[in-house]
Amino acid sequence: MKIHKRYISAFIALMLSVPAFAQVPAAAPKQSKPVLLKGATLHIGNGQVVENAAVGFDKGKITYAGPQSGANLSGYDVVDVTGQHIYPGLIHPNSTLGLNEIESVRATIDWREVGDLNPHVRSVIAYNTDSDIIPTIRTNGVLMTQVTPVGGTISGTSSVVQLDAWNWEDAIVKADEGIHLNWPNMLIATGNSAYDARLGRMKEQREEALNQLTSLFRDAAVYKSGKHDNENLKLASTAGLFDGSKKLYIHANYGKEIIESVNFAKQHGVKNIVIVGGQDAVAVADFLKANNIAVIYSGVHALPSRAEEDVDMPYKTPYLLHKAGVTFALDYDLSIHGIRNLPFIAGTATAYGLDKEQALASISLNTAKILGIDKQAGSVEVGKDATIVVSSGDLLDMRTNNVTLAFIQGRKIDLSNKQKYLYEKFDNKYKEEKKTPATVTTSAGN
Incomplete structure (x- = not known):
């Protein structure tokens, strides 16, 4: 032509x-x-x-x-x-920055993989250092992020990157530092007939997901012991969970889900556990502290999760977690464009009881400790x-x-x-x- x-x-x-x-x-x-x-x-x-x-x-x-x-x-x-x-x-945890550019354009979205159990999927290899969003975030002092996959029951592994690099290899601060598990939601009748009609099937699906998780963790423990003939990338990727070199990030909000998921992980020999989301973290703070579980708290700039809660409950949750002795970090989970507001959600927490230097730690040193990079950042x-x-x-x-x-x-x-x-x-x-x-x-x- x-x-x-x-x-x-x-x-x-x-x-x-x-x-x-x-x-x-x-x-x-x-x-x-x-x-x-x-x-x-x-x-x-x-x-x-x-x-x-x-x-x-x-x-x-x-x-x-x-x-x-x-x-x-x-x-x-x-x-x-x-x-x-x-x-x-500043360090932003739990982010799809660099994996998602324009939500209405499918070709710019690479934040999840097909399937429900993907512990071996490495999110960092899809990280786009040329994202137009990155420079807008650096403007407010956010210089590192945790690139995190989403979707499924086990989304994959996250990595920590710095926000000034030619490619994802140069950007890496700590590669494949943790696996992300989206804990299946507990289900209760609501009185809504349309929802309650589907409740039975939804409970069956939840039970199926829990059974799959149990099988995966049992198989992974056996695989780590060396009792296998062939290499299995999915099981090999979980080995760090049992020797403490990788963290298990459990995404859960409801108090009973937090307790259930932590007990599940500990029963299967997982050494390092972090709760992500944690809307009910204050309600189970004693449990978290007793088990040395850190929290990446999402949703400071959000409405309360329950009608009976104080309207400012999300704002004062960081202070209440600090008061209870729970190690926590803050993230801005509403959108990747909003990550630039990370320092301001910490600022909101200072208006509701948290000391300014404690608030700074929640988006810097505490985050570094949780992500395992506090010796360098x-x-x-x-x-x-x-x-x-x-x-x-x-x-x-x-x-x-x-x-x-x-x-x-x-x-x-x-x-x-x-x-x-x-x-x-x-x-x-x-x-x-x-x-x-x-x-x-x-x-x-x-």
């Missing part, structure tokens, strides 16, 4: 005319020389705050974090951030990755949050994004229109 030259020329011209803002910023190069930030208030992430502080880092690692008076400035490129605040890079401490955020205002306050600098493993990242460009574009447009009012031309007869 022949294509006319003018069409080719038009296509080339169109491609060349696409503005740079439409592209995701290129990944930053490795840190080439030592950097020292001085003069800011340092929020370490472990509850401590240092006024008039300095943070130095070299080759991607933090070399100094403390009072400015104790910093050695020799050999460092000094950046004066006086009056600003330094925070650890989650707080601004010597020896850890220099994944750092600098804000001219309070990072947890929507009104004053203004990230001016961000570093991932010591690399200064580009904070531009399409939304910033569009804001500036139209802001300038209307400013120019105000300077030059439009003139109205009338006909001679008027």
